[in-house]
Amino acid sequence: MKAIVIKEPHKIIVTDVEMETLKSNTDVLIQVKSGGICGSDMHGYHGTSPFINYPVVPGHEFSGLVTEVGSEVKKIKVGDHVSVDPVISCGTCYACQTGRYNVCSDLKVRGVHVDGGFKEYVSIPEASCHKINESIPWEVACLVEPFTIASQSLSRGGIRQNDTVYIAGAGPIGLTILLTAKSEGATVIISDISDKKIERAKKLGADYVINTTKTSFEEFFKKNSHLAGFTLAIDAVGHPSIIETILPNMLPTGRVVLLGFLKTPSNLIQMEVTKKELDIKGSRLSCDKFPIVVDRIEKKLFDPKKIISHTFSFTDVEDAIQLLINHPDQCAKIVLTFDA
DSSP, rough: EEEEEEEETTTTEEEOOOOOOOTTTTTEEEEEEEEEOHHHHHHHHHOOOOOOOSSBBOOSSSEEEEEEOTTTOOOTTOEEEEOOEEEEESSSSSSHHTTTTGGOOOOOBBBTTTTOEEEEEEEGGGGEEEETTTOOOHHHTTHHHHHHHHHHHHHHTOOOOOEEEEOOOOOOHHHHHHHHHHTTTTTEEEESSHHHHHHHHHHOOOOOETTTTOOOHHHHHHHTTTOOOOOEEEEEEEETTTHHGGGGGGGEEEEEOOOOOOSOOOOHHHHHHHHHHOEEOOSSSSSOOOOHHHHHTTSSSSEEEEEEEEEGGGGGHHHHHHHHOOOOOGOOEEEOOOOO
16 A cells, blocks of 8 residues: 655655554554645654654544454444544543543654554554544545644633634634634634735634734724724744733633744733733643534534645645645645545
8 A cells, every 4th residue: 555654854755555454453444535734744744843753654634434343343334434533642641531631641643653644544443533424525524633623722712602712823723713713603803924814714704804914903903993802812823922912912801722832932921811810721632522523514513625725636745745835825724635
């Protein structure tokens, strides 16, 4: 069978590898049908991920058809369509015991710490597979995972129907948060430094958009005086200056959720946090959100297909990577197809 392999930074190939077989009696064998390229895949390509040991098969957003099941598999059968949770946890550490396996002390993620799903067949534990209706297109089924990131971050922020949600960053994750927040009935403000990304967000239903290189928050709120501030803010970019601009515009009792992995310190203004009793939380991956997102997709509460900008055959993955590198403003989510 064929697989996508990042042999070393800046070298990605499609090559023949040994045919995958069931790894345990509780595994299912999946014929991969589609996969989304994520920022972590790009970090792997660029050599900027501290977690990857090369060579590695990337891919943690993927879906496929179950072709074989282990003897101890109970809930999944041959022919089922599934989306895969890429999180691998120990089940015994403090985080796992408290139900937060997404921050396991020995956390591993498929496509990052271990080989992922960008190959024609993959063996996955039944517990990590989530059935999705056969009517859902494969390119949508693979996007369950990024929408679980949105669901997790909004859950961490305690989203409410009357919230005014601010999203910093109109990239793929920012767009998943936008669509999810709108499905919750919230008013959504989204910002970016790219006009093309802002235009895309507006078309997807953002109530307000801001190009932060052209418009300050002071100017924005002066123009939109009916808005008093943010009740929930999510940093989907991860730049140290973002929280500094968010805090002064938060309403009392507001919630701030951070998604970025930053080593550079931010100049957090503690007075803003204390006087308003703000909650500041981190959000990583997702925890028990796959069933929620699958249900919402099946009920058509939002349409993940709207964030897909390009589709490539997996054999053309290098072309897809180069498009993301050279024309990032043109790209939202790129999906790879694995049709034989």
